[in-house]
Amino acid sequence: TINHHLSVISGIYQHLLSLELIRRNPVPQRLRGERRYAHHRPGDPFQRTARNLYRQKQPSRTPRALSDDLWRELLTSLTCHRDRALFCLLISAAPRAQELLDMTMSDLDWGGQRVRLISKGSREPEWVAASSEFFHWLRLYLTELRPLSPLGALWLTTRGTRKPMTYTTLRAVLTRANQKLGTNLSLHDFRHTCAMRLANDPTM
Numbered sequence: 001t002i003n004h005h006l007s008v009i010s011g012i013y014q015h016l017l018s019l020e021l022i023r024r025n026p027v028p029q030r031l032r033g034e035r036r037y038a039h040h041r042p043g044d045p046f047q048r049t050a051r052n053l054y055r056q057k058q059p060s061r062t063p064r065a066l067s068d069d070l071w072r073e074l075l076t077s078l079t080c081h082r083d084r085a086l087f088c089l090l091i092s093a094a095p096r097a098q099e100l101l102d103m104t105m106s107d108l109d110w111g112g113q114r115v116r117l118i119s120k121g122s123r124e125p126e127w128v129a130a131s132s133e134f135f136h137w138l139r140l141y142l143t144e145l146r147p148l149s150p151l152g153a154l155w156l157t158t159r160g161t162r163k164p165m166t167y168t169t170l171r172a173v174l175t176r177a178n179q180k181l182g183t184n185l186s187l188h189d190f191r192h193t194c195a196m197r198l199a200n201d202p203t204m
Contacts, residue, residue, distance in 0.1 A: 002054065002055075002056050003055055003056050003058070006027060006029065006052070006054060006055060007029060009027050010025060010027040010028065010029040013025040013026060013027055027052075027053070028052060029052055029055075063192045063195075063196065064186075064188075064189045064192055065189060065192045065193040065196045066091070066185070066189060066190070066193045070181075070183070071091065071193070073181060074087065074177055074181060074183075074185075075087065075088075077177055077180050077181055078177065080141075080158055081137050081138075081140040081141040081144065082141045082155065082156075082158060083173050083177075084137040084141075085134055085137035085138040085140075085141050086100070086155065086170070086173070087190070088130075088131055088133045088134035088137055089115065089130055089131075089134045089138075090187065090190035090191075090194075091131075091190045091193055091194055092129075092130050092131035092133070092134055092194065093115060093117070093128045093129065093130045093131075093134075093194070094128075094190065094191040094194035094195065095115075095117050095128070096120050096191070097167055097170055097187050098120065098167065099117040099118060099119070099120060100117075100155070100170070101153075101155060101164070101165055101166070101167065101170065102117075102118055103115065103116075103117070103153075103154040103155065104150065104151050104152060104153060104154055105148050105149070105150045105151070105152065105154055106150050106151060107154065108138075108154075109127065110135065112127075113129060113130060113131075113132060113135060114127045114128060114129055114130060115127070115128055115130050116128075145162070152164075153165070155170075157169060170187070171187070174186075174187060
C-alpha cells in the first residue's frame with residue numbers, strides 16, 4: 001500500500017514537473033522499464049543502490065498451492081462422491097466458492113467437458129473447461145441423487161433433508177479434511193494451484 005501511494009504521488013509531481021509548475025519531484029521513482037545497473041560497466045564492481053526514500057521492500061513469496069502428493073492424499077481422504085467432485089472442480093476450473101455453489105444442472109456441458117460459471121464481478125456466464133476426473137465423480141454423485149431438477153441447485157447436502165449447500169457447508173467439508181490430514185488448506189489455495197499448474201504447463 002505504501003509503495004502504491006508513493007508511485008501515485010510521484011506521478012502527480014512528475015506531471016507538475018512536466019508542466020514546469022515545480023522545479024523538482026520531491027518523491028522521485030525509477031522510471032517504468034528502467035533497469036537497475038543498466039549503465040554498469042563490466043570492469044567496475046557492483047555497488048548496492050538504496051531503495052527510493054520510504055519505499056518498502058517487496059517480499060518474494062511463492063503463492064500457496066497443493067503439491068501433487070497432498071492433492072492425492074486429500075482426494076483419498078474424502079468420503080463421498082459429492083466432495084470428490086467438488087474438489088476436482090475447484091482444482092481444475094478454479095471457481096470461486098459462490099460461483100461453485102450457484103451452479104445448476106443446466107451449467108454442465110458433458111460433451112464439451114465444460115461448466116458454466118457466473119463471474120463474481122461482471123455476473124456474466126462463462127464456460128470453463130473442467131477435468132475428466134471431475135465428470136467421473138460428478139456422474140457417481142448424480143446417480144445417488146436422481147432425479148434432479150435442471151434448474152435446481154447442483155450441490156446438495158448429504159445429511160438429513162437434501163438442501164442446497166451454503167458457504168458454511170462447503171467450509172465445513174474442507175475443515176473436516178484439514179482435521180483429518182493435519183493441514184490448514186483454504187478454498188483459495190485451490191485457485192492458486194490451478195493457476196500455477198496452468199502457468200507451469202509447457203503446452204499452455
